[in-house]
Amino acid sequence: MKVTHFRHSCVLLETDSARLLVDPGVWSTGMEDLRDLDAILITHSHLDHFDGDRLTALAKGNPGAELIADPESAGEAAKLGLDVRAVRPGDAVELAGAVVDVVGGDHAVIHPELPLPPNVGYVVDHGAFYHPGDSLFVPEQKIDVLGLPTGAPWLKLGEAVEFYRAVAPRVAVPIHELTLSEAGIAMAYRRFDELGPGGARVEIPIAGTSIELT
Template identity: 40%
Template structure:
């Protein structure tokens, strides 16, 4: 499979059977990443992971395009464009499905806590082909599976470096790449990633930085 990193939390995964896009948000290059996509996965409702206008445009342009998302996101899409309701599918933790030639496991269930005063929303992480794991806004370790490629949320209002490192160490994927990085400047990102790379390597994980637009075989 070919994985392409886009800005912030968005990635595109491609193989012979199709192209899968995860979390095309308002901080990402949605026009580019959604062009020719065969399926879209949304982890949760926050705008940096879900650009509703861009997803609705993609649904309208391609009547066969499926979108898989938690109930709040799925309901919002159906309400905004009732004619596309058959293209929109609700996901929840524990579920499995196949889309665009990819097998997908749904993990987690809720967004990481930002602050006790802020309600926790649904968040579904996706394990694609039992190989690539996108956790959305959570640090949930997949049970009973050896992840091959881990997408690491390196910085967020709900995390700290120690928690991110512990996540990488617990998953122990051979390969890891950063996501959720748009809120840091270059200095902050380099500082944070140096800790993740150094400590992850002690437990068998090769963590590397991907610039927006970079692709890698996974």
């Protein structure tokens, strides 16, 4: 599995057969000119995960890519004139030979008075990579590489650590970091190293560069 982090929640996952882009949002950069994508996946409709302008441009530049999204994001994408497939927890889709299981369903609570969109997570190739979106849902699959949320209005550091421990991946790639200052990001990464599950390691790719996780 090759992983490229385009800042915040946007990652490109390259399996043996497929190129999958997840959550091209407004705070992510460097993915705008990607081509030869097999699919674009959206976890939920918040702007840091779903940017209509970028999504439209990516769909135009990758006419063969299938667009996969939670039901609310799918509705928004359809309004943009995009061909989109809505998925729900329990669904499984095959994308250029890669199997993606849809899990979760609920966005983490920000505040009891704030409405929340549906949120789905994506488990790629039976656990090779897990992107939870804005949730701390622990899937039933054994996860090899976890996209680990680092900072958010719905998250405190201790919760991120406990999620990391509960999923217990071989490797954690921190994502969803741009709600924090540089100092806050660095502190979170140190805590992940110190407090993560035994045998796991944290890999922090430079934005826009790929790392091979084997």
